[in-house]
Amino acid sequence: MARRVLYFLERYSQISETYIENELRALSPDIEVRIIATRSPDLPCDRHLPYQVVRSRPEVEAIIYGFQPDLIHGHYMTMASNIMGAAKIAGVPYTIRAHSFDVLGPMIEHLPSLRNTVNNEQCLGLLTFPFTVPLFRKAGYDPEKIHGCYPVVNVQRFQDRGENGKAVMNVGACLPKKAMRDFLEIGKTVPDREFNLYALGYNVGRMHQFNAELGNPINIVDPVQPEVMLPEYKKHEWLLYTASPKLKTVGWPLAVAEAQAAGVGVCMQNIRPDLKDYIGDCGFLFDTVEEAAKIVSQPFPQELRERGFELAKRSDVKHHIKQLEDLWDQAG
Helix, strand or coil: CCEEEEEEEEECCECCCHHHHHHHHHCCCCEEEEEEEEECCCCECCCCCCCEECCCHHHHHHHHHHHCCCEEEEECHHHHHHHHHHHHHHCCCEEEECCCCCCCHHHHHHCHHHCHHHHCCCEEEEEECHHHHHHHHHCCCCHHHEEECCCCECHHHHCCCCCCCCEEEEEEECCHHHCHHHHHHHHHHCCCCCEEEEEECCCHHHHHHHHHHCCCCCEECCCCCHHHCHHHHCCEEEEEECCCCCCCCCCCCHHHHHHHHCCCEEEEECCCCHHHHHHHHHCEEECCHHHHHHHHCCCCCHHHHHHHHHHHHHHEHHHHHHHHHHHHHCCC
């Protein structure tokens, strides 16, 4: 008999949040999923599973009573109380996957107030980035329920050892924490390289304005659906991933593993020591725009490219989906 899992999400399916879609697609075929979300995406994926937006507790209750889930699962600590509440209605266990914005920055102060959403006996466990595990432990979370897990990446979709182009790219939600203005500044100082910014919604209008003020040194590319993103990666030699050193709330971006799987060199802003563990010895961290410009002006070394192919596999959801399903197995 199929295990029934109710996914309770903030929104689904946002193009900049493909880790949720990756997780859903990697689940064992004997798991039946129902998806509910508190709001619709503003920049949706074309290819997604059926879902329903819920606006009230009675709507949640109706779905629970109709679906009769065996488990409830959701993403983000900001949704933890909703997930726990739904599990209480259903009388079933639940799991949570944390990310970065919901753990780092100002959210660190709120983690202690949310620890009961994990420490209670209905919660089977919390999956979170390895570098955030100590933050949960410090906030009083049961250490036996905190499980480090690499980003949820469909690595197999991006595996390609073929030749790459020479351009420089950046990709992600256009938010202050991503410091994408730095990417434009760097692009202006390296005129002999093509720079492409795949800005996914939010403040993209400001990037267009700033780009025009600088003389349009880069290309701002319209959003590309995840399933056809590989050819875009293959046009590039470098992924130049910017992040705000002041906010420090960028986690371990999926784009890093995707780029490494596609043979693209990674150069990321050095906002925390743990990033060296993620990009490994086959990528570069930079502290200044001048340093970044110097790095991406050079060819990406072939020996580092080869190591990147192997390092990306750590984030392959096909490999680590078992961590989540093993937690669900505890429910019997």
